[in-house]
Amino acid sequence: MTITSPVTIPAAPTITSSVVLVTPSITAAVTVPTVSAGALITSPLASWSATSGVSGSPVDAWSSQTYQTFIGAGSGRPTISANFKPGIGIKFDGSNDIISTTDATVFPQLSPAGGCVIFAFRLTSVGSDQVIFSTTSTTLSNVYFNIGVKSSGKIWIDWAAGSAANSGSAIGTAVLSINTDYVIAVKVGVDPLLWSAYINGVEDALNYTAGANFYVFNNKWFFDASLINKEFLVGATRLLGVVTNPFNGVIGTCRFWKPTLSVSDCLAMSADISSQWTS
Numbered sequence: 028m029t030i031t032s033p034v035t036i037p038a039a040p041t042i043t044s045s046v047v048l049v050t051p052s053i054t055a056a057v058t059v060p061t062v063s064a065g066a067l068i069t070s071p072l073a074s075w076s077a078t079s080g081v082s083g084s085p086v087d088a089w090s091s092q093t094y095q096t097f098i099g100a101g102s103g104r105p106t107i108s109a110n111f112k113p114g115i116g117i118k119f120d121g122s123n124d125i126i127s128t129t130d131a132t133v134f135p136q137l138s139p140a141g142g143c144v145i146f147a148f149r150l151t152s153v154g155s156d157q158v159i160f161s162t163t164s165t166t167l168s169n170v171y172f173n174i175g176v177k178s179s180g181k182i183w184i185d186w187a188a189g190s191a192a193n194s195g196s197a198i199g200t201a202v203l204s205i206n207t208d209y210v211i212a213v214k215v216g217v218d219p220l221l222w223s224a225y226i227n228g229v230e231d232a233l234n235y236t237a238g239a240n241f242y243v244f245n246n247k248w249f250f251d252a253s254l255i256n257k258e259f260l261v262g263a264t265r266l267l268g269v270v271t272n273p274f275n276g277v278i279g280t281c282r283f284w285k286p287t288l289s290v291s292d293c294l295a296m297s298a299d300i301s302s303q304w305t306s
Contacts, residue, residue: 071282071296077116078280081107086117089126089261097126097261103270105262108277111149112208112304119262121152121275127260129165143293144174145212146281147304150205153180158272160281161264165256168266169194174213175272176203182211182224182231195237199224208305212297214290223290227305228297279304 075097080090085104089097099105103123108116119125148159158175169187177183182199197219203209203226212225224231258265261281263273280300284293 071284074280074282076280077107077111077278078113081115081117086126089117097128097259099126111277111279116149116277116279117261118277119274121155121157121273123263123270123273125260125262125265125270125273127258127265129256129258143212143214143284143288143296144281145210145284145293145297145300147208147210147279147300148276149208149279150176150180150203150276152205152275153203154178155275156183156272157274157276158185158264159261159274159278161260163258163260163264163266165258166267171264171266173264173272175274180204182213182226182233184213184215184222184224184233190238192238195219195235197222197224197233197235199226199231199233201226201229201231210297210301210305212293214288214293225294225297227301228294 075089077089080088082088082090083099083104084107086099086106087104088099103125105117105119105124105126108118110116117126144160146159150157153176156175156178158173160175161171161173163172164170167189169189169191171185171187173183173185175183175185177198179198180202182201182203184197186196187194210227212228213222214224215222219235219237222233224233261278263270265271280303282296282300284296288296
């Protein structure tokens with residue numbers, strides 16, 4: 028076979044400019060990772076939202092997406108508030124409004140190692156101690172764990188495990204205002220001195236007061252697994268049938284995560300909830 032014309036091989040391309048590697052700059056502030064609305068980093072153990080699962084006004088029941096339902100009874104039932112972003116909240120009157128459950132299976136995974144609770148709410152008044160979430164014994168007067176707002180307007184975590192010596196409290200530093208939307212994140216575990224609280228994503232220093240046996244509450248934070256007769260309440264605490272420290276304000280949502288949720292993820296979840304529930 029005769030080749031009638033030479034085969035031409037194209038010349039290699041000429042690189043006309045050098046490749047520049049750019050090192051990304053790091054700003055001084057470290058930002059918390061964000062997530063889009065509703066895009067959870069990890070699903071909560073339990074989640075209640077005033078935009079769904081609420082029946083009646085006054086409220087007969089508040090159903091969770093994953094766990095048991097809070098039940099309202101008698102005259103002490105909260106009502107629906109239409110002026111809370113995204114348009115609905117559960118209003119507690121600061122007198123005797125509560126919703127509760129005594130189902131012993133509610134949050135079994137949150138005991139004993141702790142967890143992260145995040146909630147969106149608005150205070151109507153300050154000046155008295157107010158409990159937002161509480162677990163108590165229905166047969167003992169000195170076993171309880173409460174998260175709420177102190178009369179001073181500061182975050183308040185309060186607990187007792189059988190006696191004054193086996194009790195303590197942690198009070199925040201920042202003063203909350205009335206008629207202002209807040210998202211509070213509280214991360215607790217087996218060592219109270221390592222607990223942390225955040226207001227709209229900003230850490231709020233906790234100040235502790237404790238009985239002689241400060242660490243007796245280890246492994247007994249939100250639910251003491253050894254208790255048979257226990258009650259979980261929203262809007263107040265109840266000891267031997269008596270409602271005390273009622274909450275005066277509106278709650279939009281509350282969610283609970285297992286203790287493996289990191290602080291950064293807890294803050295990311297808080298930011299996600301803030302985007303939906305604060306003005």
